[in-house]
Amino acid sequence: MPAALEQANESVVSVDNVVKEFGPLRVLDGVSLDVTRGQTVAIVGRSGSGKSTLLRCIAGLETVQEGMITVCGHAVGRPGSAARAQLRRDVGMVFQSYNLFPHLNVERNITLALTLVKRQSRDEAKKRAAEVLAMVGLTDKIASYPEQLSGGQQQRVAIARSLALQPQVMLFDEVTSALDPELTAEVLGVMENLAHHGMTMISVTHEMGFARRVADMVVFMHQGKVWETGPTADVFANPRTAEFKQFVGSEL
Amino acid sequence: MIQLSVNHVLYLVEAARWTILLSVIAFVGGAVVGLPVALMRVSRSGALRGIAWGYIQLIQGTPLLIVLFLSYFGLGILGYKLDPLVAAGISFTLYAAAFLGEIWRGSIEAVPKTQWEASDCLGLNPFQQYAYVILPQALRIAIPPTVGFMVQIVKNTSLASVIGFVELARAGQIVNNSTFEPFAIFTAVAAIYFVLCYPLSVAARTLERRAHAGRS
Amino acid sequence: MSYKFDFEFLAERWPDFVAGAWLTIQLTVLAIAFGFLVGTVCALARAYGGPVLRRVAGGYVEIIRNTPLLIQIFIVYFGLSSLGLKLSAEVSAVLALTINMGAYTTEIMRAGIESVQRTQLEAADCLGLTRLQTILHVVLLPAMERVYPSLGSQGVLLMLASSITSQISAEELTATANLVQSDTYRSFEVYVIVAVVYLALSALYRLGFWAIGLILFERRRRLGTPL
Numbered sequence: 085m086p087a088a089l090e091q092a093n094e095s096v097v098s099v100d101n102v103v104k105e106f107g108p109l110r111v112l113d114g115v116s117l118d119v120t121r122g123q124t125v126a127i128v129g130r131s132g133s134g135k136s137t138l139l140r141c142i143a144g145l146e147t148v149q150e151g152m153i154t155v156c157g158h159a160v161g162r163p164g165s166a167a168r169a170q171l172r173r174d175v176g177m178v179f180q181s182y183n184l185f186p187h188l189n190v191e192r193n194i195t196l197a198l199t200l201v202k203r204q205s206r207d208e209a210k211k212r213a214a215e216v217l218a219m220v221g222l223t224d225k226i227a228s229y230p231e232q233l234s235g236g237q238q239q240r241v242a243i244a245r246s247l248a249l250q251p252q253v254m255l256f257d258e259v260t261s262a263l264d265p266e267l268t269a270e271v272l273g274v275m276e277n278l279a280h281h282g283m284t285m286i287s288v289t290h291e292m293g294f295a296r297r298v299a300d301m302v303v304f305m306h307q308g309k310v311w312e313t314g315p316t317a318d319v320f321a322n323p324r325t326a327e328f329k330q331f332v333g334s335e336l
Numbered sequence: 337m338i339q340l341s342v343n344h345v346l347y348l349v350e351a352a353r354w355t356i357l358l359s360v361i362a363f364v365g366g367a368v369v370g371l372p373v374a375l376m377r378v379s380r381s382g383a384l385r386g387i388a389w390g391y392i393q394l395i396q397g398t399p400l401l402i403v404l405f406l407s408y409f410g411l412g413i414l415g416y417k418l419d420p421l422v423a424a425g426i427s428f429t430l431y432a433a434a435f436l437g438e439i440w441r442g443s444i445e446a447v448p449k450t451q452w453e454a455s456d457c458l459g460l461n462p463f464q465q466y467a468y469v470i471l472p473q474a475l476r477i478a479i480p481p482t483v484g485f486m487v488q489i490v491k492n493t494s495l496a497s498v499i500g501f502v503e504l505a506r507a508g509q510i511v512n513n514s515t516f517e518p519f520a521i522f523t524a525v526a527a528i529y530f531v532l533c534y535p536l537s538v539a540a541r542t543l544e545r546r547a548h549a550g551r552s
Numbered sequence: 553m554s555y556k557f558d559f560e561f562l563a564e565r566w567p568d569f570v571a572g573a574w575l576t577i578q579l580t581v582l583a584i585a586f587g588f589l590v591g592t593v594c595a596l597a598r599a600y601g602g603p604v605l606r607r608v609a610g611g612y613v614e615i616i617r618n619t620p621l622l623i624q625i626f627i628v629y630f631g632l633s634s635l636g637l638k639l640s641a642e643v644s645a646v647l648a649l650t651i652n653m654g655a656y657t658t659e660i661m662r663a664g665i666e667s668v669q670r671t672q673l674e675a676a677d678c679l680g681l682t683r684l685q686t687i688l689h690v691v692l693l694p695a696m697e698r699v700y701p702s703l704g705s706q707g708v709l710l711m712l713a714s715s716i717t718s719q720i721s722a723e724e725l726t727a728t729a730n731l732v733q734s735d736t737y738r739s740f741e742v743y744v745i746v747a748v749v750y751l752a753l754s755a756l757y758r759l760g761f762w763a764i765g766l767i768l769f770e771r772r773r774r775l776g777t778p779l
Contacts, residue, residue, distance in 0.1 A: 145674055172680035183675035186779060187694045187771050196689060197679035229771055242675075249679065397754040398747045399715035401726055406747065409739035487618065494620035498719060505622055512630070519631035526619040526627065533618035 094121045095154075096253050096284045097142060102151035104137055111137045112148070113308035119253070119301075124279040125286045126299035126316070130331065133305040135288045139257050142286065143177045144168065156252050172201070176246030180258045182238040184230040184245070190217070191226045194245045202249065216244040220274050236267030240274055247278075254278065256287040292332065296320060304328045344511050345524060351507030352528050358493040358503055361425045363486060366432025373437030375466075378444050388437065395434035401495055403427045408499045420501035424493075432489055439485060443478035444470060480547055484540035487533045494529070504528060561736045562745065572728030573749055579642065579724060580711040583649035587710070588703070590650060591657020596687060598658065599665045609658065616655035621716050624648050629720040645717040645724075653710050660702045664695030697769050697779045704761035708754050715750075725749060 097119040104112035111134045119125050127135045140146045142153055144160050153160040156174040185193050194216065195209035204212070217223050220240040230238055239259055246254060256275065260268040272291060276298050279285055289295060295302055295316065302319045304312040304327075312319055312328045323329045376388035395403065407430075408423035416422075447470050455469040497506035508525035512518050594609040601609070616624065628651075629644040639647065668691050676686040696703070718727035725746055733742040766773050 143678060145677070169680060172678065175678070177675075177678040179671060179675060181671055183671045185672065185675075185690055185694075187697065187769070189771070197681060200685050200689065201680035229775060231775070231777065245679070394751070397712075397751040399712040399726065399750055401715040401718070402729070402743055402747050402750060405729070405743045406740065409733075409743065413740050491618075491620040494622045495716070497622070505620065508623070508626070516634070518626065518634050522623055522626045522631055526615075526623045529619045529623065530615065534614065537614070537618055 095119070096121050096123075096156060097286065098152075098154040099138070099142065100152045100154075102138075102141060102148045102153060104134075104141060104146065104148045111308055112141070114151070115305075115308070115310055117303060117310065117313075119284060119286060121252075121284050122282050123284055123300045124298055125301045125303060126295035127286065127288045127303045127305060128290070128292070128295060128331070129305035132307075134308040135305045136257055138305070139177075139255050139286065139288050143175055143255055144171055145177075169201075173249060174252040176249060176251035176254045178239070178242050178246055178254070178256050178259050180262050182230075182235070182242045182262075184238055184242055186230050189227055189229050190222070190233075190241050193230070193241065194248050197245070198248055212248050213244075216248045217241075219247065219277075220244045221270075234267060235263045236270045239263065239267075239271045243271070243274055243278075253284040253286065256285065256289070258288050258290065260289070260291060304331065306331075344515065344521070347511060348504060348507050348521075348524060348528060351502060351504045352532065354501070354503040355490065355493050355529075355532065358424060358428065358496055358501075359486070359490045362428035362432045362489045362493065365425065365429030366436045366489070369429060369433035370436030370440060373433055374440035374444060377437065377441040392434045392438055395431055396438075400427070400431050400492055401498065403431055404495055404499060420496065420499045423499055424496040424501055428489070428492060428496075431492065432485075435485055435488070436482065439481045440474065440478050443474040443481075446477050447473045477547070480540050480544035483536055483543060487536045487540070490533050490536070491529065557741060558738055559741050559745075561732065561738055561741075565732050565736070568728050568732060569725070569745065569749060572723065572725040573753065575642070575722070576711065576714055576724040576753065579645050579649065579717065579722065580707075580714050582646050583653050583714070584707045584710060586646070586650040587653025588657050590654030592661050592692070594654065594658040595661035595665055598662050600683075600687075613655045613658050616652055617659075621648070621652055621713055622719060624652060625717060625720055641717070641720050641722040644720060645714070645722040649710060649714060649717070652713070653706070656706050656709075657703070660699050660706060661695060663702075664697075664699035665691055667698050668694055693768070694779055697765075697772065700761075700765055700769075704758060704765075707761060708757050711753060711757055712750060 095118055097117070099115055099117040102112050102115045103110065113134075115134070115138055117125075117138075127138065129135045137146065141148050142155060142160065144155075155171060158171045158174070160171060184190075185196070188196065191210065191213050194213040195206070198204045198209035198212055199206060214223065214226065217226055220243055222237060222240055222244070225233060225237060225241070230241070233241065243254075243259075259275075260271050263271065268291070272294050275285070275287065275294070279298050287295075287299070299316045301314065302312070302316045303310055304319070304325075306327050311325050312323065319328075320332070323332065373388050373391065376384040377392075379385055404423065404427040407427040408418060408420070411423055411426075412418050451469055451473065452465065455465045460468065493503055494505040496503050497509065500506070502510070504525055508521050512521045515521065594612065597605045597609040598613075625644065625648040628648040629639065629641065632639060632644075672690055672694075673686060676690045681689070714724060715726040717724060718730060721727065729742050729746040733739040736742070772779070
């Protein structure tokens with residue numbers, strides 16, 4: 085196969101029949117998923133469907149009991165996985181509660197991992213921080229502390245912080261759920277921008293409008309299983325299951 | 337070979353009775369003086385509040401050992417016999433009263449303002465408010481930190497040894513002077529203090545946890 | 553009251569008090585610094601360590617907090633000496649005070665460390681920080697900032713408790729007082745002066761902690777708000 089085509093279909097994230105239990109509770113019940121480079125995937129579903137847990141497993145924050153997860157060629161999720169550090173460099177995660185470090189200003193929040201993990205010099209790191217802040221439109225807030233920013237601004241800084249490490253794939257865990265509606269738009273705008281620039285993204289979201297507009301593939305999860313999956317337009321136009329029809333109806 | 341005999345240990349345990357006596361004196365005295373101090377701290381009179389505040393700051397900024405020496409030699413000035421037990425009793429009382437006063441002030445202030453309002457609306461005068469509504473609730477809030485402070489009281493009694501009173505610490509020194517096994521002896525002394533104090537610490541923690549579980 | 557107060561000795565003996573106070577400061581500043589290090593390490597053990605580590609650190613804390621400082625000092629000075637390890641009075645004092653401060657600091661810092669939310673640790677993990685880097689850069693400063701008033705109070709308490717080291721002949725402020733009063737027979741006056749000096753030292757230490765806090769906690773200095 086020619087190199088260009090190979091790259092286009094390169095699997096960045098591969099989830100193979102994953103089972104995840106919290107004690108007696110089976111949260112993921114045989115979930116499979118394939119994400120290729122440049123794809124934007126939206127994972128939707130009700131609370132408790134397992135979608136956040138799936139994302140956290142892909143990020144390596146939770147271990148799985150059965151099945152395999154592969155990210156950029158690294159095995160993830162089984163206890164004792166090697167190459168964890170490399171995984172961290174390839175995966176960027178943004179949380180619902182932003183999780184900025186409150187005692188550091190915006191610039192230091194971004195440069196911290198650059199200097200400690202990527203061993204960049206202070207100057208290199210500061211340059212990179214300015215770059216990513218420009219990408220999310222917050223150049224003037226570089227010296228502010230998180231508590232001085234609105235929720236939407238904090239979330240955009242969180243996105244910039246992960247972007248700075250040049251990950252191969254970005255994971256978003258309900259990143260607008262904690263925001264007021266007015267602030268949601270600015271964050272979704274940044275995410276849309278990222279998608280158009282070719283970033284591989286997996287986003288757990290309640291924003292159906294965003295999913296329809298931006299996502300290449302939609303995954304609908306229910307009770308720990310994938311009930312519907314496929315290209316966005318198809319899935320929304322031809323829902324196969326009653327659960328998904330009900331879900332879409334309730335979200336609009 | 338450790339020369340510590342059963343007799344020595346018994347001597348220490350007997351001296352521990354004095355430790356307990358001193359602790360009780362300190363606690364009772366501290367409570368009797370401490371409650372008025374706490375009430376003064378929350379009174380409407382600026383003068384009363386100031387006096388109590390000054391007293392607490394003074395005691396909390398001075399080492400207990402110095403307070404002890406001042407009591408001991410102060411007695412001499414006033415013409416009384418330099419009795420270690422009396423001096424110890426006075427200084428431990430003054431010391432405990434300052435700390436208990438602070439703790440209990442905190443407990444009184446922790447009673448929700450709404451309780452004041454409700455009892456006021458029912459027509460109770462300040463004395464009745466305190467007696468029937470505020471203090472009973474403050475008491476419950478005060479129990480965990482007070483029990484915790486009792487650990488300090490017991491440990492502080494060891495200083496009475498410095499002015500010659502024969503309680504547990506002094507007994508340890510006396511035994512050491514005849515057997516010269518300081519490591520074994522003072523470890524034994526520490527163990528006895530531990531037996532006295534640890535249950536109080538555990539009780540204080542348990543009470544604290546239960547108090548938090550009870551609230552929202 | 554037929555007692556006549558007489559402070560004349562002060563004119564001649566004041567250098568002794570200064571020397572005593574200076575040693576008190578030296579002993580306690582060292583003990584506070586080392587005690588803080590010991591306490592922080594033990595607090596990390598109790599917050600993040602395995603069951604064995606937690607038990608050991610917990611045992612250390614319980615033993616120290618439930619026994620009098622006087623006895624701890626005797627064990628370090630007289631006890632270790634009888635086992636062959638002869639330490640000077642000053643070194644013994646610093647050692648005993650450090651061990652004591654360490655136990656109280658452990659509980660204070662543990663509260664601070666546990667107040668740093670798990671999500672902060674997850675974010676640091678996702679950014680690729682190692683455990684150690686996370687502790688140093690994400691956990692410790694906010695933890696310290698949250699419990700700083702307690703740390704400061706504990707430092708002042710330790711300084712006041714250092715008076716007990718006079719009992720092993722460390723020539724600090726209280727020992728100086730004992731010496732001067734036995735020379736001059738002006739017991740009451742001597743101890744009143746020393747009490748005033750301790751009060752001044754308490755105020756000085758509180759000021760010192762406040763200043764250190766300003767230096768350490770940049771965010772607080774800039775914004776003035778609690779964490």
